[in-house]
Amino acid sequence: MGNSILKIKGVFRKNSPFKMFLLSVLITGISYGLYKGMLDNFLAEVVNMGEMDRGVTEFFRELPGILLIFILAAFYMLSAESLYKAGALIMLVGMAMHAAFPATKIFATLAICTYSVGEHIQIGMKNTLSLKYANEGSGGAALGAQTAINQIGTLLGYLLVILAFSFAVGKSTYTTFFWVATALAGISLIFSMRISGRSETDKNKRRFYFHKKYKKYYMLEMFYGARKQVFLTFGPYVLIRFYGASTATISLLFAISAVTCFFASPLVGRIIDKLGYKVVMVADTIILVAVCFFYGFAHHVFPMHIAFIVCCVNYVLDAVISLASMASNLYVKDLADNDEEVKATISTGVSINHVITIFIALFGGWIWYSLGIELLFITSAVLGLCNSAYAATVNAEKDKLCGRKVK
Numbered sequence: 171m172g173n174s175i176l177k178i179k180g181v182f183r184k185n186s187p188f189k190m191f192l193l194s195v196l197i198t199g200i201s202y203g204l205y206k207g208m209l210d211n212f213l214a215e216v217v218n219m220g221e222m223d224r225g226v227t228e229f230f231r232e233l234p235g236i237l238l239i240f241i242l243a244a245f246y247m248l249s250a251e252s253l254y255k256a257g258a259l260i261m262l263v264g265m266a267m268h269a270a271f272p273a274t275k276i277f278a279t280l281a282i283c284t285y286s287v288g289e290h291i292q293i294g295m296k297n298t299l300s301l302k303y304a305n306e307g308s309g310g311a312a313l314g315a316q317t318a319i320n321q322i323g324t325l326l327g328y329l330l331v332i333l334a335f336s337f338a339v340g341k342s343t344y345t346t347f348f349w350v351a352t353a354l355a356g357i358s359l360i361f362s363m364r365i366s367g368r369s370e371t372d373k374n375k376r377r378f379y380f381h382k383k384y385k386k387y388y389m390l391e392m393f394y395g396a397r398k399q400v401f402l403t404f405g406p407y408v409l410i411r412f413y414g415a416s417t418a419t420i421s422l423l424f425a426i427s428a429v430t431c432f433f434a435s436p437l438v439g440r441i442i443d444k445l446g447y448k449v450v451m452v453a454d455t456i457i458l459v460a461v462c463f464f465y466g467f468a469h470h471v472f473p474m475h476i477a478f479i480v481c482c483v484n485y486v487l488d489a490v491i492s493l494a495s496m497a498s499n500l501y502v503k504d505l506a507d508n509d510e511e512v513k514a515t516i517s518t519g520v521s522i523n524h525v526i527t528i529f530i531a532l533f534g535g536w537i538w539y540s541l542g543i544e545l546l547f548i549t550s551a552v553l554g555l556c557n558s559a560y561a562a563t564v565n566a567e568k569d570k571l572c573g574r575k576v577k
Contacts (some may be wrong), residue, residue, distance in 0.1 A: 181311045184242050186303035186363045192379040193318055194258065194361035195296065199320045201354035203327015204347055205265065205285070205342070207421035208335065210406045212344045216273045221404075221411070223275055225535020228403040230283040232531060234290045235524035239517075241291065249368035250302065254295040260288030262355040269348035273341065296320070302369040325428060327351075333420035339417060379514035386564055387515065388522055390451070390498050393557035395523035397458070398495075399530040400550040401465075401488050408465070408543055413478040423482055427489045438493040447497035451561035454494040458554040461488050466547030501564060 182188035191205050213219040219227065234241075245253065264285025271277040296316060304312035334347060380388075409415040409423070461484045468477035468484075499516060506512045538546045 180528070181305060181308045181315055182303045183305055185329070187367060188303040189297055189506075190361050191365045192316065194358045194365070196319050196323045197354050197358040197361065198258070198261070198292070198326045199323020200330075201261075201265065201323075201351045201358060202289075203324040203329075204331055204351040205327070206239055207328045207331035207424060208344060208347060208381060208417050210410055210445075211415075211417040211420055212268075212273075213278060214407065214410045215417075216341050216344055217275055217278045219275060219278070222535040224407050225531045225538075227275075227279045227282055228399070228531035229528045230279050231286045232399075232524055232528040233283065234287040236521060237287075237482045238290045238294070241287075241522055242294070249370065250298045251365050251367050251369060254299060255362045257288040257291035257295060258355070258359045259503050260291065260358050261285055262288075262352065264288060265348065265352040265355045268353050269345060271296075273344075282551065284420075299365075299369060315377040321428060321432060325425055326567070328421045328425040328566065329367045332418045332425070335417040335421070362564035374449055378405055379511070379518045381515070384502065384515050386560065387498060387502055387505070387519060389560055389566075390501075390557060391519040391523045392526045393553055393560060394495050394498070395526040396530045396551040397550050397557065398523075399527040400553075401485070402490075402527075402532050403531050404490070404534055404538060404543075404546060405465070405485050406520065408534070409478070409481060412469070412543060413430065413474065413481065415478070423485060427486045431489050432494060434490045435493055438490070439496065442497050442500065444481070448561060448564050449499045450494050450497045451501075451560045455558035457487065457491050458550045461491070462547040462554070464500070466544045470544075479540065488523070489540070 211226065213224065242253075245256075248256070264281050264283075264287070267277065267281035268282060272283060297313060300312045300316040301309050331347070377480050406420055406423070410420065415423075438450075440460075445453075464471075465481050465484050465488075468480040471477070472480060486500065499512075500518075502519070503512055506515065534546055534549070537549060
């Protein structure tokens with residue numbers, strides 16, 4: 171992170187608007203950190219959303235991820251800069267809705283969905299603009315710098331939530347900080363509007379790309395998306411609804427998880443290089459089963475205060491083992507005939523991932539509500555085992571040959 175920031179001037183082209191771009195990324199990160207750090211507690215404590223309600227809300231939060239490819243196709247004539255600005259504006263509107271509208275289930279879900287539309291539009295454009303503004307041969311460094319700045323902003327947001335909610339908790343506190351996050355989103359929009367240029371968007375993100383040789387990758391993305399969604403949606407909600415975790419505690423957990431993943435990511439990458447992506451894709455489930463067991467059954471094994479700590483540790487551990495999902499990208503690279511095919515296939519994989527996650531969000535909420543958190547995390551473990559069983563059949567040379575025969 172430090173090296174990326176220190177060398178930032180040598181990474182980006184001097185005649186590009188990279189300063190305004192990176193400032194907008196930083197401020198957006200802070201705004202998002204505030205938003206993410208208090209959202210789950212806000213939904214549970216102020217909006218009074220139950221398990222089923224949370225699943226429904228997550229369905230609408232993930233929906234823009236599926237619709238993104240159609241949105242980009244519909245606005246193909248717009249530049250990456252214009253889409254980035256549009257995303258910033260939509261995020262501002264979504265955040266303002268949280269602050270201004272009554273704290274009801276319908277309005278909260280509408281605000282979350284609106285914010286998510288802008289967020290998903292910006293995600294792809296951030297990478298596109300980072301690469302467009304980079305010096306020749308510095309694309310990777312540019313992406314790293316942009317990601318690092320975004321992470322710093324998000325962590326600052328988490329820390330502000332920890333500080334504020336350690337001293338004051340209540341509906342007025344949530345409202346105040348939604349307004350603060352809205353103001354920051356407005357400042358980010360101002361910086362975004364000062365970004366000039368008409369960079370072309372990534373055409374691979376405007377269409378689906380299917381090929382027989384990638385069928386195992388598509389299935390792996392489905393299994394991964396399903397099991398990931400259980401922790402993403404219900405992990406924090408279990409800590410809040412079942413164990414009574416405060417807003418400051420949840421935000422601290424997010425911060426610890428983000429920092430741990432930041433330092434663990436290079437290590438996981440080296441492990442994948444050393445052992446091979448197939449071994450990692452199969453082996454990470456062994457840890458996942460233990461994580462799911464303790465998350466669902468810790469309160470049966472330990473006293474509640476110890477069980478809560480065990481679940482927090484397992485939440486961070488799940489975030490770390492989720493980094494192993496990068497192994498599937500290397501599998502795609504081995505199958506692909508060129509770099510454009512890699513990008514198109516991974517983009518399609520992300521869309522497939524989103525399709526399954528929205529249904530898991532609904533189904534997971536029903537399982538928790540009807541059958542308990544134990545079965546919810548047993549389901550996550552089973553999905554992980556299916557992922558590993560399928561990963562065990564991966565053979566890049568055979569799969570590539572099979573694809574050519576069909577073609």
